[in-house]
Amino acid sequence: MGEQRYNMTELLICVAARQIPDNVTVFVGTGIPMLAASLAQKMHAPNLMPIFEFGGVGARLEIPPRAVGGSRTFYKAIGAYGICEVLETACRGFVDYGFIGGAQIDPYGNVNSTIIGPQYYPPKIRLPGSGGGNDVGSLVWRTIILMRHEKRRFVPKVDFVTTPGYIDGPGAREAAGLPRGSGPYRVVSTLALLDFDEETKRMRLLATHPGVTVDQVIENTGFELIIPDEVGVNEPPTEEELRILREEVDPERFYI
Amino acid sequence: MRILESGVGKLIQPPDMDAFREWNREKKSRAMVDKLMTEEEAIARFVTDGCYLGTELYGTVRAPMSLVREMIRQGKKDLRLVGQGVLETDLLLGAGVVAEMDLTYIGLELYGTSQVFRRAAENGRLKQIVEWSNGALTWRFKAAAMGVPFLPVRVMLGSDTFKHSAAKVAECPFTGQKVCLVPALILDVTLMHVHRADRYGNAQIDGISGFAHEIARASKRLIISAEEIIDTEEIRRYPERTIIPYFLVDAVVHAPFGSHPGEMAYMYARDEEQLREWVEASKTEEGTQAYLNKYIYSLSNHQEYLEFIGQERLEALKAAMEGR
Secondary structure, eight states, rough: TTEEEEEEEHHHHHHTTTTTOOOOOEOOOOOOOHHHHHHHHTTTTTTOEEOOTTSESSHHHHOOOSTTTTTTGTTTTEEBBHHHHHHHHHHHHHHHHHOOOOOOOTOOOOOOOEEESSSSOOOEEEEOOOTTHHHHHHSSSSEEEOOOOOOOTBSSSSSSSSOOSSSSSSTHHHHHHTTTEEEEEEEEEEEEEEEOOOTOEEEEEEEEEETHHHHHHHOSSSSOOOSSSEEEOOOOOOHHHHHHHHIIIIOOOSSO | OEEEEEOOOEEESOOOHHHHHHHHHTTSOOOOOOOOHHHHHHHHHHHHHTTTTEEESSSSSSHHHHHHHHHTTTOOSSEEEEEEESSSSHHHHHTTTTEEEEEEEEOGGGOOOOOOOOOHHHTTTTTTTEEEOOOHHHHHHHHHHTOOOOEEESSTTHHHHHTTOOOEEETTTOOOOEEEEEEEEOOEEEEEEEEETTTTOOOOSSSSTTHHHHTTTTEEHHHHHEEEOHHHHHHHHHHGGGSSSSGGEEEEOOOOOTTSSSSBTHHHHHHHHHHHHEEEEEEEEHHHHHIIIIIITTOOOHHHHHHHHHHHHHHHHHHHSSSO
């Protein structure tokens, strides 16, 4: 991205922030999701209600937290509860959006953050495990997945389904007992913005990042993507977004 | 109720609700007795080799680090452990004292994957890992706290997290839909750090409560460490703040900066420098042992640890914590 006036992290944060409207509840973790929620709160979504899994509800995201249970996750918040309260709130259908990440994703939005390799134990590579990922991906209405876009990460079948997406197609979530109408909503990758086809529940390209071609996205995806007739291009970060991001969201430049 | 699927993971700690009731009747005193003691005494009295252990909250946040360090110092081993872990679990794994785990997450959050966990899992030194989600584990504590053998929940369904858990999928007798049944988890010992407690164990926590409420009620033994020991009159003045009543508690330890290098809401910030030191040190087995030597084995107790960290640094951490 050479002479760009922004870096990849900043672009991801901006594209992720634009997916969240005002007056919604969002499960956020530390890092990019937190910065995206903070940016959205300061741009177009002043009433965005961030929820952190260890109990923080409705914090003013003035200083970026460094841990999902850190004190900044309930700084000037509406409520400071515990895990049960916030996850049970999601169980009852009160949480609209949630962010998760992972090491692998498949065409149905199933995400792996547990192990890499064919054998469960001992594994070739051990990753952290579900944490709140499975809870968020099971319970919120719309899951947004953040991914580094590489062929080895966008795979036909993930090595381990830590968090279910649409599992193996239409109706599979409901058949498994997961809440009706929930599931993956967007994938924000380092190359593009993607969603899921309503009919097949397979991943579909929505828009490429500035300077990225459709072919590049296809080349870096290990399965067949649905490519619609018209593919958009994401707006690069605006001057205003960058100013707020650098001066207000993460002035210590801890993340960006 | 028709069972449709069973996870293949081991049920490390099978629930026995009547035995738990009897334990609580016979082994937990209702008398207001002074339980104030040192880390050394609390760990020596209540933590045994091979016991099933939990900690609350986690690693860098309101974590019982002075108790965890003391446990490693005393060489408690073959532990069966539940958790999400950031630093406390890392130290236990680094010390090689964990045999089996009910696990949801072990990592270093923004610093990435845990290198000691990777080594312990990839070389098979950890004998058993059973997968859960944060919600599933907390609801397992909640089931124990409710005195029921399981709870139906709507997470882990349709995943390999379920497959490698000890949960079951059943057909709900009321709706006909599939539900995930998570077994109650009764712990032998829980270590927890709180803002303040009296000498009997009545405890208060400021800010978020994580899973303190549930795990405290799911444990046969509960060791509380507190930043501050307060008078019972202070407890009685604000009874709505008592998240843990004294009869759940077996030991109370006065541990100022007990969560260091983690943070304590409204009191002190986390020690980023020492956290980074661990991130670097834990990349190799030698570095890990050197860190454990420096901060645990070569110091005889929490008081010495605090002197080693130094008053100036601790004061700076206090100043770095933002207010309300």
